[in-house]
Amino acid sequence: MTPAARLSGAIDLLCAIQNAPRRPADATANAFFRERRYIGGGDRRAISAIVWDVLRGWRRLQWHLKDISGDISPRLLCSASLLLGGETMENVRKLFSGERYAQKPLTSREDMALKGLEGKELSTQKQPIAVRLEYPDWLDSALRETFGNRLPDEMEAMLGTPTLDLRVNLLKGSREAAIRELRRESLQAEPTKLSPWGLRLDGRQPVTATQAFKDGLVEIQDEGSQLVVAAADARGEHRVLDYCAGAGGKTLALAMTMENRGHIVACDVHEKRLDGAVKRLRRAGVHNVERHLLVSGDKWAKRRAGSFDRVLVDAPCSGTGTWRRNPDARLRLTPEDIQELVIKQAQILDRAASLVKPGGRIIYATCSLLACENGQQIDAFLKRRTDFVRLPKEQMSELLPAELRNKAQFSLTPLRDGTDGFFACVLERVVADVKPEETTETTETAVTTPVAEGPST
Structure with missing residues (x-):
């Protein structure tokens, strides 16, 4: 898929998530991709990355777009996420070319709303702390009860991308054997620090396609x-x-x-x-x-x-x-x-x-x-x-x-x-x-x- 087609797919997925507000996003995404089996694994990961970046930055994106008139659409949210992540306005416009598999061109309203975001950062000290750290306002006192002065640092860590953790099944083999099997399929796993059976991979990896997973040697588990x-x-x-x-x-x-x-x-x-x-x-x-x-x-x-x-x-x-x-x-x-x-x-x-x-x-x-x-x-x-x-x-x-x-x-x-x-x-x-x-x-x-x-x- 072209970058424009991937962005279009991300906008469609985000629309589906918004249309099912009480359903977990991963369940909606699974159904979305099942209905579109023609989308390959790499494209699925790219589309998901765009959508999950929007979901992780939801309150901050809304804050940046708060002064525009009308609804804040998935088109605006995905575009704003790209711009605040370092993309240029010129490149964003190209992604909305209206050509085959691409979204129709930005409207004048959308263009005006997005143009002012180029060069800015997603997080800023001007944002209220609950907005900057992406938690509901009504949970502030409960989270402070848990974390006290550590609240900003702890919630900042919650904004990061999680690692992918595996548990080695000792009924099938050792942790060392699992590391070797995964490396044969170009997955670099490292032992976790706390669990005696854990392995850790960076980011999203196609673990379920590996022989180690199919044979029951590893399971995905935090x-x-x-x-x-x-x-x-x-x-x-x-x-x-x-x-x-x-x-x-x-x-x-x-x-x-x-x-x-x-x-x-x-x-x-x-x-x-x-x-x-x-x-x-x-x-x-x-x-x-x-x-x-x-x-x-x-x-x-x-x-x-x-x-x-x-x-x-x-x-x-x-x-x-x-x-x-x-x-x-x-x-x-x-x-x-x-x-x-x-x-x-x-x-x-x-x-x-x-x-x-x-x-x-x-x-x-x-x-x-x-x-x-x-x-x-x-x-x-x-x-x-x-x-x-x-x-x-x-x-x-x-x-x-x-x-x-x-x-x-x-x-x-x-x-x-x-x-x-x-x-x-x-x-x-x-x-x-x-x-x-x-x-x-x-x-x-x-x-x-x-x-x-x-x-x-």
Whole structure:
């Protein structure tokens, strides 16, 4: 595709994202490219790069264009992003030639609005801090509660492009073997600093096309997610529940740490997500997992109360820690979303707690930066459930790096740790002070689907 055609594709994709404001941008982009299979991999990456630059600079772009009359269209946003990124007005005009596969020429209104941006920078100290750092105004106090004086630096790091992290599947080979396999396909991977199984690549790379991925030797997973699994310290003799398993990313890692022994139950309320886990589990050579679809109507949790050594709760959350890779999430998030999520997280914690055996552990995790979803959620839970305590630091998993083993809970940020933003806390069930009839019951049914044994062929 020509540069003009790529820009036209980016404008079309941005229009599609704007027309589905409550749908994640990556889901819209996946559907967009599925319908246009004629667009090659390199062109897809180029189109996506233009769109994600716009999404990362959304508030700053709007600020630069605030004085123009009328709507701020995707054409204006993409053009302004190019200009504020160093492109010249002359070259931008050429991209709107009106020729085949190119956008029609800029109107006089568009040209006038864009002309004044040439030579300027996207960020400026004249912008309000929430605009310059691309977060909602209403979240300012909550973010300051988390970061204090570090807020500008931490949020600046959130504006960067994320790395691509992989987890080596030790069921298939070593980290050194994975590095060699990837290098054979011209991908230069380096070991991550914190995760013992992690590899890191710069920017977007075609990992899913590599033989290492197809053979199940590597999985795409942020280093922070890997550390949540490390904190679980799941072993081969354990019975483990991944309560919010989704498509099974952490389930795969748990199976690896358990060396394919023991038993894992992967639960979720979304059937499509659980179905998506099957192919991944087989590719990874995992055969100690069964799936359960949680459906309203039965007392599945009550029948399995107190039966799990480890319960991982990767709770639904605001996703504020993933803003580097999901910048559109900043635009969708509302105060009402936070209120609903905090209630849902508390309910999930209470349900999951009833499934932990005495002496067992619950690992609560989010990809949120907000105290109300993290430490405050744990504090409130411990007031409700006096039979749980934070795990003594000397019992924290040795799979974690030393700097994360000094307390039962930890937070990760892009600035300090180079990961997505994560929170994790390990709780241990001790004396059962809660009477059985007082335990919160779930109104969910499990539809059990064993996963076929052995790797995919």
